[in-house]
Amino acid sequence: MLYFQTWKVVLILAVCALGLLFSAMNLVPADSIARWPSFVPKKQVSLGLDLRGGSYLLYEVDMQAAEKDELENVVDGLRTALVAAKIGYTGLAVDGDHVALVLRDPGGANDVRDIVQKLDPNLAMTVSAAGAVSLAPSDAERTQRRSAAIEQSIEIVRRRIDETGTKEATIQRVGQDRILVELPGIDDPERVKALIGKTAKMTFQLVDVNASVEDARRGKLPPGDELFQSTENRTGMPDSYVVRRRVMVSGDTLTDAQPSFNNNVPVVSFKFDSIGGRRFADATRENVGKPFAIVLDNKVISAPVIKEPILGGSGIIEGSFSVQTASDLALLLRAGALPAPLTILEERTVGPDLGADSIHAGALASIVGIVLVVVFMVLFYGLFGLFADVALFFNLCIMLASLSLLGATLTLPGIAGIALTMGMAVDANVLIYERIREELRGGRSIISSLQAGFERAFGTILDSHVTTLVAGALMFWLGEGPIKGFAVTLSIGVLTSLFSAILVTRLQIVTWLRRTKPKFVPI
Amino acid sequence: MFRPLIVIKRIPNIDFMALHWFGFALSGMLGVASIVLFLVQGLNYGIDFSGGTIIEARTQGPADMAQMRATLDGLGLGEVQLQGFGAPNEVLLRLQRQPGDDKAQEAAVAKVKAKLGTSVEYRRTEVVGPTVGAELIRAGVIATVLALLAIAAYVWFRFEWQFGVGAMLSTLHDTVTTVGLFSLLQIEFNLTTLAAILTIAGYSINDTVVIYDRVRETMRKHRTMDFRTLINKALNETLSRTILTVSTVALAVLSLLIFGGEVLRGFSIAMLWGVVIGTYSSLFIAAPLLYYIRPKRSAPAREAAAEAEAKEAT
Numbered sequence: 001m002l003y004f005q006t007w008k009v010v011l012i013l014a015v016c017a018l019g020l021l022f023s024a025m026n027l028v029p030a031d032s033i034a035r036w037p038s039f040v041p042k043k044q045v046s047l048g049l050d051l052r053g054g055s056y057l058l059y060e061v062d063m064q065a066a067e068k069d070e071l072e073n074v075v076d077g078l079r080t081a082l083v084a085a086k087i088g089y090t091g092l093a094v095d096g097d098h099v100a101l102v103l104r105d106p107g108g109a110n111d112v113r114d115i116v117q118k119l120d121p122n123l124a125m126t127v128s129a130a131g132a133v134s135l136a137p138s139d140a141e142r143t144q145r146r147s148a149a150i151e152q153s154i155e156i157v158r159r160r161i162d163e164t165g166t167k168e169a170t171i172q173r174v175g176q177d178r179i180l181v182e183l184p185g186i187d188d189p190e191r192v193k194a195l196i197g198k199t200a201k202m203t204f205q206l207v208d209v210n211a212s213v214e215d216a217r218r219g220k221l222p223p224g225d226e227l228f229q230s231t232e233n234r235t236g237m238p239d240s241y242v243v244r245r246r247v248m249v250s251g252d253t254l255t256d257a258q259p260s261f262n263n264n265v266p267v268v269s270f271k272f273d274s275i276g277g278r279r280f281a282d283a284t285r286e287n288v289g290k291p292f293a294i295v296l297d298n299k300v301i302s303a304p305v306i307k308e309p310i311l312g313g314s315g316i317i318e319g320s321f322s323v324q325t326a327s328d329l330a331l332l333l334r335a336g337a338l339p340a341p342l343t344i345l346e347e348r349t350v351g352p353d354l355g356a357d358s359i360h361a362g363a364l365a366s367i368v369g370i371v372l373v374v375v376f377m378v379l380f381y382g383l384f385g386l387f388a389d390v391a392l393f394f395n396l397c398i399m400l401a402s403l404s405l406l407g408a409t410l411t412l413p414g415i416a417g418i419a420l421t422m423g424m425a426v427d428a429n430v431l432i433y434e435r436i437r438e439e440l441r442g443g444r445s446i447i448s449s450l451q452a453g454f455e456r457a458f459g460t461i462l463d464s465h466v467t468t469l470v471a472g473a474l475m476f477w478l479g480e481g482p483i484k485g486f487a488v489t490l491s492i493g494v495l496t497s498l499f500s501a502i503l504v505t506r507l508q509i510v511t512w513l514r515r516t517k518p519k520f521v522p523i
Numbered sequence: 524m525f526r527p528l529i530v531i532k533r534i535p536n537i538d539f540m541a542l543h544w545f546g547f548a549l550s551g552m553l554g555v556a557s558i559v560l561f562l563v564q565g566l567n568y569g570i571d572f573s574g575g576t577i578i579e580a581r582t583q584g585p586a587d588m589a590q591m592r593a594t595l596d597g598l599g600l601g602e603v604q605l606q607g608f609g610a611p612n613e614v615l616l617r618l619q620r621q622p623g624d625d626k627a628q629e630a631a632v633a634k635v636k637a638k639l640g641t642s643v644e645y646r647r648t649e650v651v652g653p654t655v656g657a658e659l660i661r662a663g664v665i666a667t668v669l670a671l672l673a674i675a676a677y678v679w680f681r682f683e684w685q686f687g688v689g690a691m692l693s694t695l696h697d698t699v700t701t702v703g704l705f706s707l708l709q710i711e712f713n714l715t716t717l718a719a720i721l722t723i724a725g726y727s728i729n730d731t732v733v734i735y736d737r738v739r740e741t742m743r744k745h746r747t748m749d750f751r752t753l754i755n756k757a758l759n760e761t762l763s764r765t766i767l768t769v770s771t772v773a774l775a776v777l778s779l780l781i782f783g784g785e786v787l788r789g790f791s792i793a794m795l796w797g798v799v800i801g802t803y804s805s806l807f808i809a810a811p812l813l814y815y816i817r818p819k820r821s822a823p824a825r826e827a828a829a830e831a832e833a834k835e836a837t
Contacts, residue, residue, distance in 0.1 A: 060654070344628075344629050347632075347650040348648070350646070365778050368782055381527050382525045383526075413718060419783075423771045423774060427768045431764055437763075474666050479662075483718045
């Protein structure tokens, strides 16, 4: 079959030309390509974080903590409601994944059911004959809440990152309850990390002036109170406060927060929405003269005394702020609180310098590797080696073009994959050429040797390539980050080498045969 | 029009089968040694698998590692390993996995960075918590086992089961001895190394398949040929291809090893070993194994012999 139909020739040449074109696009600087008209495809290979520098952060949404919080709220609500309805109970508390209590009078279960129904219609309630009650959200409800909490967390993380002015960040959900954040080329990953990791749940709570911190430390905490550390580090300020658990106003009713100055000291000014404003006005009116604590993530930022009712729905937070921490707090308050704490599971940060060094090392290694292979092929196969080298060049082009068009990410192991593929790609040529040699030795004519060489080597080439693809596919499926990058380049390289080593080489040989009508094969 | 400068003119006539006991013995020893090393000495797991922290730092002058170590030892983070990394002002710090949960790891990094101060440039920071580490180990083991099974299944599908068994055994041999090498030299075993092992499995099978292909072809062509001669013939006929391919791949890997930088070093060493051992095992393990788990030949010998005689007569 040493004859190509015209359309096949055109197709092969077209693929090569497109490969050349799209791989060459990567040589154009990114800022000038952006100015090209929109109909021109301008895809370039995107560099992985290990090459361009940046941070890869994997977080887990701590749903257990969030669920416990929710159950604590149920306990608080239920206590108030039961007392109001004069229903006797003992042992009301969160117990693992449910709320437990025991009714003095098991006959009152139906009244409790009504109260629970009003409190949260999604709670399932079971009662034992002895009056032990257990309350928990149903499984379906729990799954839905989980999902909502993760979506919301992603949204808030995105808002926070956008507020810092970081560009091109990707934030995505991974698996059940994980969030992957990729931040290319940022200067200060520590700051962004600190901003992402904060739950930023702010509440205004009254300080319990009748309880002493010392007693609370010794475990004598009055019911309905909590002991919080203070973040204020001015001299003369207490290092902890006992505050009422009941939240006067919570931070989710804030509409705005900005850093500003009060008497030349950095503060954060804030504004409530109408509901929050009304609640804040009521709370301050009822408690003039008493201190209230501004609590952020279970730490007291400051605890000023209410001098007069605050009716305007806005105010300022003083604390031991620097300009930076004030603006960070304002940012967090604007973006909103996370529904659940985030735990960092994995961090990989590469500085831009190291990234650039890796690109150089990878590029150098690839170029040296390719040159060695090219020279080697010419040494061992002469003209046919040159044909193989031309095919190898187009293989590289088509590979880069495919990576660009697929929007694949090039990582350092990915570059290793390219270098390795170049070594392996010529294997197909070696198989074909060795076969041709054998056929020639067996006394066949030039034409039939060439033909048999290609035909007989094909099955072997296919088998040997498929096995490499199997390994590549598994790496892609089970690997992560850089390994995926390696798997992609390896697999694409194997596929493109099938095309280039067989078709591009054969086209060259056929053309050479017809042009020169050789008397012998220089192999 | 130019000719190749180097040509292997004649098909060699090496009696590979005469060497196969030597190969089996050597491989058996290597395999056992690898397993013993793995069990006794274990692997030098990188943080991908063990959890923990590495920080690649660049100091302004040449790094004073003794002083750095003294500074960091006071932090109570367990043993902090320091090692030079390329240039004299570059240091690689390794913190053990901190006791406690995922949060404890991040806290340790913050402590180290605060202690070393701002004069140090942090080129790379990698923190892997215990949760992810355990998952990565599991995924790695699954990937390797699946790769071996998938490859064997493919060979079985394309050939016969005897070939599948031979291919899987020789690939297993390559994988096990690569792990053994990593245990012996205590080179860091991380995700990139694992990728290398899977690639080695792919490459080794590639090599084996080429030889099996030729064995099968020879079996069809010479139905009565003694199996031992047959395997030798197939190996000799494919020998020049074997040498050329191993050379081109080795050239590419060598240049990665020399120029690819520190990050790729473990990967390149694994690949280089894999290319050598993969080629060796195709010749001395995979092919001789066929002699023992003999594939069925398509026609009964007597018929085939008659056929051959009939052919010669015409």
